[in-house]
Amino acid sequence: MSAGFERLRRAAPVTARIVGAVFGGYALGALASVAALALPISAPQAVITGMLASFVVYACAVIWMFLARSARRAWAGLLIAAAPLALAAWSAASAASAAGGLLP
Amino acid sequence: MKPTRNAKPQGRGVRQSMSDLHTWAGLLAGWLLYAMFLTGTVSYFKDEISQWMRPEIAHQRVTPDPAAVAQRVTDTLGTVAAGSSEWFMQLPTTRSNVVDSFWRTPDWQPGKRAFQDATFDPSTGAKVVARDTLGGEFFYRFHFQFYYVSPIWGRWLAGLCAMFMLVAIIRGVITHKKIFVDFFTFRWGKGQRSWLDAHNALSVFGLPFHLMITYTGLVTLMMMYMPWGAHVALTTPAQQQALDRQVSAFLPPGERAGVKAPLAPVDAMVREAQARWGRDNVASVLVTNPGDTQARVVVSRGVSARVSTSPEYLLFDGASGKLLDVKDRVGAAAQTRGVLYALHMGRFGDLPLRWLYFIVSLAGTAMVGTGLVMWTVKRRQKLPDPERPHFGFRVVERLNIASIAGLSIAMTSFLWGNRLLPASLAGRADTEIRIYFVVWLATLLYALARPARRAWIELLWLAAALLALLPVLNALTTQRPFWRSVADGDWVFAGFDLMMWALAALHAALAVRSARHRPRANAADRRRAVALRHQEDA
Amino acid sequence: MMRLVALLLCVFAFACLAMAMARHQDTVFGGPLSVTRTRGLRVAGWGALLGALWLLVADQGWALGLVYYSGCTSVAAGIVYGALVGWERRLAAR
Numbered sequence: 098m099s100a101g102f103e104r105l106r107r108a109a110p111v112t113a114r115i116v117g118a119v120f121g122g123y124a125l126g127a128l129a130s131v132a133a134l135a136l137p138i139s140a141p142q143a144v145i146t147g148m149l150a151s152f153v154v155y156a157c158a159v160i161w162m163f164l165a166r167s168a169r170r171a172w173a174g175l176l177i178a179a180a181p182l183a184l185a186a187w188s189a190a191s192a193a194s195a196a197g198g199l200l201p
Numbered sequence: 202m203k204p205t206r207n208a209k210p211q212g213r214g215v216r217q218s219m220s221d222l223h224t225w226a227g228l229l230a231g232w233l234l235y236a237m238f239l240t241g242t243v244s245y246f247k248d249e250i251s252q253w254m255r256p257e258i259a260h261q262r263v264t265p266d267p268a269a270v271a272q273r274v275t276d277t278l279g280t281v282a283a284g285s286s287e288w289f290m291q292l293p294t295t296r297s298n299v300v301d302s303f304w305r306t307p308d309w310q311p312g313k314r315a316f317q318d319a320t321f322d323p324s325t326g327a328k329v330v331a332r333d334t335l336g337g338e339f340f341y342r343f344h345f346q347f348y349y350v351s352p353i354w355g356r357w358l359a360g361l362c363a364m365f366m367l368v369a370i371i372r373g374v375i376t377h378k379k380i381f382v383d384f385f386t387f388r389w390g391k392g393q394r395s396w397l398d399a400h401n402a403l404s405v406f407g408l409p410f411h412l413m414i415t416y417t418g419l420v421t422l423m424m425m426y427m428p429w430g431a432h433v434a435l436t437t438p439a440q441q442q443a444l445d446r447q448v449s450a451f452l453p454p455g456e457r458a459g460v461k462a463p464l465a466p467v468d469a470m471v472r473e474a475q476a477r478w479g480r481d482n483v484a485s486v487l488v489t490n491p492g493d494t495q496a497r498v499v500v501s502r503g504v505s506a507r508v509s510t511s512p513e514y515l516l517f518d519g520a521s522g523k524l525l526d527v528k529d530r531v532g533a534a535a536q537t538r539g540v541l542y543a544l545h546m547g548r549f550g551d552l553p554l555r556w557l558y559f560i561v562s563l564a565g566t567a568m569v570g571t572g573l574v575m576w577t578v579k580r581r582q583k584l585p586d587p588e589r590p591h592f593g594f595r596v597v598e599r600l601n602i603a604s605i606a607g608l609s610i611a612m613t614s615f616l617w618g619n620r621l622l623p624a625s626l627a628g629r630a631d632t633e634i635r636i637y638f639v640v641w642l643a644t645l646l647y648a649l650a651r652p653a654r655r656a657w658i659e660l661l662w663l664a665a666a667l668l669a670l671l672p673v674l675n676a677l678t679t680q681r682p683f684w685r686s687v688a689d690g691d692w693v694f695a696g697f698d699l700m701m702w703a704l705a706a707l708h709a710a711l712a713v714r715s716a717r718h719r720p721r722a723n724a725a726d727r728r729r730a731v732a733l734r735h736q737e738d739a
Numbered sequence: 740m741m742r743l744v745a746l747l748l749c750v751f752a753f754a755c756l757a758m759a760m761a762r763h764q765d766t767v768f769g770g771p772l773s774v775t776r777t778r779g780l781r782v783a784g785w786g787a788l789l790g791a792l793w794l795l796v797a798d799q800g801w802a803l804g805l806v807y808y809s810g811c812t813s814v815a816a817g818i819v820y821g822a823l824v825g826w827e828r829r830l831a832a833r
Binding site: 127131142145146152155159160189190 | 368372419424426431435447534537
């Protein structure tokens with residue numbers, strides 16, 4: 098019983114990294130694609146820019162999740178990177194809703 | 202029993218954990234990526250493959266005048282697609298001798314397919330009289346959305362694999378810092394090391410291409426993968442259309458006026474386009490609301506010599522024929538997207554450039570393939586008893602064989618099916634595709650039944666035989682044997698036969714090499730393998 | 740025509756650069772070359788690479804030129820590489 102629990106404990110950091118990489122990385126890329134809307138360019142161009150950049154962000158996030166010295170640092174880095182992007186995304190989203198139309 | 206703490210990652214080092222990442226990512230996605238790479242590689246010649254798969258259509262020496270073709274097909278669509286709100290036709294090029302066309306289903310109900318399609322003969326405008334086949338389009342579509350799964354799921358799966366590949370490439374560059382020193386070193390024929398070197402060599406040489414092709418592949422479907430920015434910013438249909446116009450010439454049909462008016466001559470519109478862009482540089486014609494006073498005709502520019510797929514078109518009033526708008530530029534981000542998309546498609550180049558694409562892409566396929574084989578070789582040497590691998594390993598080994606040798610056999614069988622299936626068979630195109638998958642599955646079952654090494658050798662020889670005999674089958678079942686094609690100057694058919702022989706030789710060479718390679722698993726070699734492994738990780 | 744010349748230039752360039760490496764000097768010449776010769780090879784190699792780029796861009800424009808250049812360098816590197824492998828194998832067989 099305790100051997101099984103030990104195996105789980107050992108697997109936890111790697112699992113955390115994998116989850117962070119696959120899903121957290123995507124989320125960061127998605128966040129970046131919305132944050133791009135804060136750029137001072139027209140909406141369609143900003144949307145496209147965000148999409149183009151998002152894959153690079155995703156790839157870098159995945160690399161980071163395995164590069165970091167511990168799973169904890171990896172997740173911390175992810176959240177730190179997400180903070181400014183979230184801010185930019187939130188301000189862009191409220192600007193978009195203020196301009197008209199329904200928020201999803 | 203005292204619980205043991207797990208080893209901290211620092212001890213293993215950053216590069217070691219990157220190596221593990223590469224291994225896991227590579228294996229999970231490897232089989233799919235190999236198939237994507239190989240079908241993608243052949244897709245650079247998909248029009249030629251389609252020509253070969255419709256041998257009834259004579260060799261097209263001169264591209265027919267696009268204007269005349271457009272008019273003929275428009276007239277046909279007036280009957281065949283009557284009541285439809287939108288028609289689209291792809292005009293023939295030097296590479297394609299048919300007109301691919303689709304239109305919105307008239308009186309569409311949910312549950313029915315939204316679009317109908319057909320292939321027309323450019324010289325008559327009537328439906329092409331040839332065997333029913335998907336042609337090279339099958340490999341092309343399989344490449345990014347697979348088959349027998351919904352296109353959406355298929356594209357997501359392809360995108361996931363592409364992300365793995367992108368990560369693997371970046372990681373590969375970071376890990377192999379020494380690569381530019383090791384660049385021109387190679388040790389030949391020494392078991393696992395030489396596979397690693399072959400893999401590294403192919404990876405390094407094709408690096409600019411692989412990085413480009415992976416990233417641009419994601420870009421081609423980015424609207425689906427990352428729609429969030431569009432969801433947030435573009436909330437009205439007008440805003441959404443503003444984005445669509447930056448990336449596509451496929452304008453949606455506008456409001457009908459309800460007043461009948463015959464469509465103005467389309468050939469005149471195409472001639473205006475030819476005057477601007479060149480006789481053979483008109484790609485397609487889109488008609489919305491035909492037969493109504495609000496009809497519109499969009500004539501799009503060809504892709505040759507233009508490294509961008511951004512929409513460039515002439516917009517005409519469908520009823521009067523008047524030129525309403527000239528679209529020749531898009532915003533900076535959209536132009537970047539257009540260039541990246543075009544780089545992936547590789548349609549802008551002439552024949553030498555397309556061959557370059559093909560060769561480097563084939564090398565990329567080999568890169569993925571050697572990676573898969575290398576994984577197996579490496580893992581086998583790590584096993585406690587390499588002569589008796591555990592079940593999981595044996596399955597992985599067989600999947601390798603089916604994914605690589607089996608895929609060649611499946612793709613060649615698709616072509617064999619095209620020559621052997623009777624023309625009158627109902628659902629012929631689907632049967633050709635079914636043969637592809639059934640044969641692929643059969644190769645997996647065969648590989649499971651045989652010892653791994655023998656399965657490799659036998660299946661590679663089978664692939665070589667099927668490839669070499671395909672031109673013979675062609676000579677027996679059509680009027681276009683190799684010598685006739687050469688005499689006629691038909692280099693599509695002649696080149697196809699030559700390519701089959703070249704690929705047959707390649708598979709034979711691989712079979713011979715596999716037969717010569719004898720894995721030795723005695724203790725001394727295991728020690729050496731362990732030492733080599735430590736060397737690599739250093 | 741230009742494209743063929745560019746490809747040949749790239750092959751020449753990679754051959755020079757490879758020959759500027761100690762390992763390959765040992766293989767091909769049986770020993771290291773002088774520092775001047777090595778430097779000369781490096782200059783020739785990089786110069787030829789730049790020359791090929793200039794040729795292609797002048798002939799095809801920046802967009803197509805860069806794409807062609809990317810393909811040329813990949814293929815040329817592969818050719819030189821394959822030649823070196825063949826050379827080493829011949830030596831090992833002797």
